[in-house]
Amino acid sequence: MASTSSSSSQSKADSVFSEEVQEEVERKDEEEEKGDDARLLETNEANTSDSSRVQTNTGQKLHPPIIRIERCRCVRCDGEPVFSCKQCKQEILLCMRCARRANHPHPLKSFRRNDEKILLLRRHLTLSYHEHIVSCQRSICMETCLESRYARRHFTVCDDRPRQLRDIINDGGVVFNGIGYKGNSCFSCGLFITCMFLHAKRCQLSTCHVAWCEEIRDTFDMASNDIYVVSDEMRNKCENVHKAEWKKVEDRLRGQLVEDILSIAL
CATH class of the missing domain: 3.30.60.90 (Zinc finger, ZZ-type)
Structure with missing residues (x-):
């Protein structure tokens, strides 16, 4: 009898222990499920945060393009x-x-390779004149500025260009290739679109006369980071060219001033 009672007590103890173990296992499983749900929620929130960069009616903005x-x-x-x-x-x-x-x-x-070096410098120089291309109105300015304004005039009349900003946005972004918007068949308009983005990156005017400027700033998060990737070496080369060109402009302005003074004196 004692053996039977001892066996029964042991069986009850094992049963209680098994129930406690089962409860502990179920509790851990429940905690793990909650943890998985929390991690899934965090992942969804992160994905939502990324996707929220897409322009929506809530005012979220797109990631700016990289040029x-x-x-x-x-x-x-x-x-x-x-x-x-x-x-x-x-x-x-x-x-x-x-x-x-x-x-x-x-x-x-x-x-040849030397031709490539010259062409790459020319491309960087072209983009370094972006403010002149999209907005300069000076009657006396750098020769390069006066020559490059054709892109602005052309953009207003070209039948092949995108008609509005939304026309160049694909999958939440805009892709640039070289010095032009990739996907545009017109080289001049592709260049001008690129320059408009570079202008909009720095523009602080509440009302800007440059085409698409305000819409670009409303659509893209232009303040998040720099959109133009250029090496220090190439940037310095462009600045040196600018200095030499501005020296010529200053000489022309002085010459114009002398002519104006002489005409008044006469």
Whole structure:
């Protein structure tokens, strides 16, 4: 009997222990499920935070585009360029295969490494003049400024350009290639769109006359980070060119002032 009673007590103890273990296991499982739910909620919130950068009716803004001048590539296949056209206003670079198929109307010249260095500097210089391209009204300014204003005039009349900002936004962003908006068939308009974004990055005017400026600032979070990636070396080269050009402008302004004074004296 004692053995039976002892066995029964042990069985009850084991049963109680098993119930306690089961309860502990269930409690831990419940905690783990809550933890998984919390982590899932955090992940969803993070994803929602990322996706909230997409322009919505709540006023959230898109991530600003990144503008970076890459290495020179074939305009048709992104291969290594072998030939270039010096006559076209648009930079025409072609690899060997595409040059054979392109049937380009102008004579093509060999494109060498030194040509690439010059072209990359020219591209950086073009973007460094973005304020002149989109807004400068000076009658006496850098020769480069006066020459590049054609992009502004052209943008107002071109039939191939995007008609509004929303036309260039795809999957919540805008992609730039070289010095132009990627996806636009018109080189001049692609350049002008790029310059409008660079202008909007720094513009603080509540009312701006530059096309799309206010809409760009309303749509993109332009204050979050820099949108133009350029090396210090290339930036310094552009600044040196600017200084030399402004020296010429100052000389012309002084000459104009002397002429005005002489005309008054006469």
